[in-house]
Amino acid sequence: MERRICTSIADLLDMLFKLATPYMTLHLNSRVVSLKPDLARVTLTSGKTFQGDVILGADGVKSMIREVVLGRPDKPLPTGDAAYRAIVPTSEEDTRRRDRNDELELF
């Protein structure tokens, strides 16, 4: 049977952050303005450079790194699709289950 786990994006990011923390140094307020993929080197707006083994491009839908990899502009295009979002208050029982790490399914 397919298993689904429902969680908030904030909880997911918090979990990933806690798992990664022992293995990383986090630099906030560090916008990458250019990179050299062959050297795995990035340059920040401050002029500071970082060099590593690989660059993991995770800079979102307006990714600058994707354009460097592709060697051409790659702006996001509107698809015409729409997403409707809503916030639904959950019951106290749902909150208790979540706090006990029980599986919580919302439909």
Ligand SMILES: Cc1cc2nc3c(=O)[nH]c(=O)nc-3n(C[C@H](O)[C@H](O)[C@H](O)COP(=O)(O)OP(=O)(O)OC[C@H]3O[C@@H](n4cnc5c(N)ncnc54)[C@H](O)[C@@H]3O)c2cc1C
């Ligand atoms: C209002 C809203 C609600 C959403 N709700 C949900 C949801 O409930 N469930 C779900 O699954 N998805 C949701 N999404 C979609 C989800 O947020 C995205 O699919 C997801 O965040 C994409 O992850 P990403 O890591 O590719 O990019 P992002 O989360 O956009 O992360 C990219 C990061 O790169 C950084 N960055 C960009 N350029 C540079 C640069 N040059 N130098 C340094 N850093 C840079 C940005 O500051 C950002 O921190 C939602 C999106 C929005 C806008």
